[in-house]
Amino acid sequence: MNRDFIQKLTYDTNNGGILELIQRGHDGTVLIAGTSSHLSKTEFIPNGDMVMLINLYRYIKDNDIQNEFINPNGKNHE
Secondary structure (H helix, E strand, O other): OOOOOEEEEEEEOOOOOEEEEEEEOOOOOEEEEEOOHHHOOOEEEOHHHHHHHHHHHHHHHHOOEOEOOOEOOOOEOO
């Protein structure tokens, strides 16, 4: 398996822009890019932080925890 390829995820945003998450190779840093005005500077998410973000999302959803961004109507509080 070639682990040096570039992977890209793209999403429409609620302000009419496009959010892009770009990763060069397996376990690489993720570049946040896009056409939205709030993406005016380059941001990078280290690979370990990206895994932690996904784990946080799963934990909040799996346990129906109230969170302003991920699950605002959650029934449980931490």
